[in-house]
Amino acid sequence: xxxxxxxxxxxxxxxxxxxxxxxxxxxxxxxxxxxxxxxxxxxxxxxxxxxxxxxxxxxxxxxxxxxxxxxxxxxxxxxxxxxxxxxxxxxxxxxxxxxxxxxxxxxxxxxxxxxxxxxxxxxxxxxxxxxxxxxxxxxxxxxxxxxxxxxxxxxxxxxxxxxxxxxxxxxxxxxxxxxxxxxxxxxxxxxxxxxxxxxxxxxxxxxxxxxxxxxxxxxxxxxxxxxxxxxxxxxxxxxxxxxxxxxxxxxxxxxxxxxxxxxxxxxxxxxxxxxxxxxxxxxxxxxxxxxxxxxxxxxxxxxxxxxxxxxxxxxxxxxxxxxxxxxxxxxxxxxxxxxxxxxxxxxxxxxxxxxxxxxxxxxxxxxxxxxxxxxxxxxxxxxxxxxxxxxxxxxxxxxxxxxxxxxxxxxxxxxxxxxxxx
RNA sequence: GUGGCUGUAGCUCAGUUGGUUAGAGCUCCUGAUUGUGGUUCAGGAGGUCGUGGGUUCAAGUCCCAUCAGCCACCCCA
Numbered sequence: 001x002x003x004x005x006x007x008x009x010x011x012x013x014x015x016x017x018x019x020x021x022x023x024x025x026x027x028x029x030x031x032x033x034x035x036x037x038x039x040x041x042x043x044x045x046x047x048x049x050x051x052x053x054x055x056x057x058x059x060x061x062x063x064x065x066x067x068x069x070x071x072x073x074x075x076x077x078x079x080x081x082x083x084x085x086x087x088x089x090x091x092x093x094x095x096x097x098x099x100x101x102x103x104x105x106x107x108x109x110x111x112x113x114x115x116x117x118x119x120x121x122x123x124x125x126x127x128x129x130x131x132x133x134x135x136x137x138x139x140x141x142x143x144x145x146x147x148x149x150x151x152x153x154x155x156x157x158x159x160x161x162x163x164x165x166x167x168x169x170x171x172x173x174x175x176x177x178x179x180x181x182x183x184x185x186x187x188x189x190x191x192x193x194x195x196x197x198x199x200x201x202x203x204x205x206x207x208x209x210x211x212x213x214x215x216x217x218x219x220x221x222x223x224x225x226x227x228x229x230x231x232x233x234x235x236x237x238x239x240x241x242x243x244x245x246x247x248x249x250x251x252x253x254x255x256x257x258x259x260x261x262x263x264x265x266x267x268x269x270x271x272x273x274x275x276x277x278x279x280x281x282x283x284x285x286x287x288x289x290x291x292x293x294x295x296x297x298x299x300x301x302x303x304x305x306x307x308x309x310x311x312x313x314x315x316x317x318x319x320x321x322x323x324x325x326x327x328x329x330x331x332x333x334x335x336x337x338x339x340x341x342x343x344x345x346x347x348x349x350x351x352x353x354x355x356x357x358x359x360x361x362x363x364x365x366x367x368x369x370x371x372x373x374x375x376x377x378x379x380x381x382x383x384x385x386x387x388x389x390x391x392x393x394x395x396x397x398x399x400x401x402x403x404x405x406x407x408x409x410x411x412x413x414x415x416x417x418x419x420x421x422x
Numbered sequence: 423g424u425g426g427c428u429g430u431a432g433c434u435c436a437g438u439u440g441g442u443u444a445g446a447g448c449u450c451c452u453g454a455u456u457g458u459g460g461u462u463c464a465g466g467a468g469g470u471c472g473u474g475g476g477u478u479c480a481a482g483u484c485c486c487a488u489c490a491g492c493c494a495c496c497c498c499a
Contacts, residue, residue: 006490080499115493344457378459389458407459
């Protein structure tokens, strides 16, 4: 047993039953994307290493699967899709029809220690809208993320989209005289984890006064947008707040208000977010984030293109599958053919001919090789997930007839191959 | 990268204070059922106890290392 080669750490094997689950999730992703008018794109599964180091610095290399190819090029398996998307968009330049609504289902790789909901190889739905400043685009994506959860059988009480705004925090920090924002974002992101004094100290070093820290606390403790109104005074901050209010009106119009909640503590560690940010979690918070995203208006220009407002989110396949499993919402068994031929007289020539005729008519047909006892053939029909058994070569019916048994109900009827082709 | 827990048949697990041929359920195979599956009954196959080393008269049971899994931290694109 130990001699057998195991799959590499953090990877998964997909047996038919696993693929059925995978296809269940992918199917929901594709259906909702289609309903929202998104178009699918793809890119290479590996890119130049600098595409990732340029954005996040060299320490990112520790989390990449990278290598030098035979031509001496530094290559990395893609750990995320957004840089590839940005590259594609920048290549198109002005030929990109805006706003573009694009989605992709990339397989991604990250060299990380695996845990529940986090593997080294996984899939992630990416939905992005390029070229729209409008908050309607933000709403569109949040609504899509909620609809995907719904499509998979989850209820609004199972999942909550926690929504905040980088812009709101940023403009408030301007008001408070903050000179160095990135460290503040980091501190805010860990507000619940850091000891209080470290939190206060960190903010103080970033130029915040005691009064400023008090106002930040008030923002982070706010349970609704209304509570924030009194906390902001600058025009910029008021505009950011108004944008959030519009967002929630739009989300209500989309019919996903029950799924969404204003939560100022959502900051997201990623530096490139500039506006609305959100994360979807299971209500019990027992798992990692199901999805996360936001507005990143400056990213494409930073990657060498022209300014291009953009919004997007990513939803991994691992966490959502865990949640569906916990909720008992995963399909069981393997998908089988509609029909399973059972040869009564052992005439495999005739069986093959019947199968060919049915298949030509578009029917799904399987059968056991080499015939065998009817009990065995019936068992094979069941094990292969067939819905109906078709007895071919029965002497109980006319030569051109077959007996058809519904495996779920046990009901058996007489028919003909021609009738089954319809 | 740091810390903790775990690793026994294909799967889920039980194995007393270290002591004769390592157990159960499920799965699988065969038969009851030579024209019909899912139920039931009977029988059978399948582990040297993750791997390597050490302690001991004796180790699945103790110690070390290593690999793998789980959990937390870190990180989270």
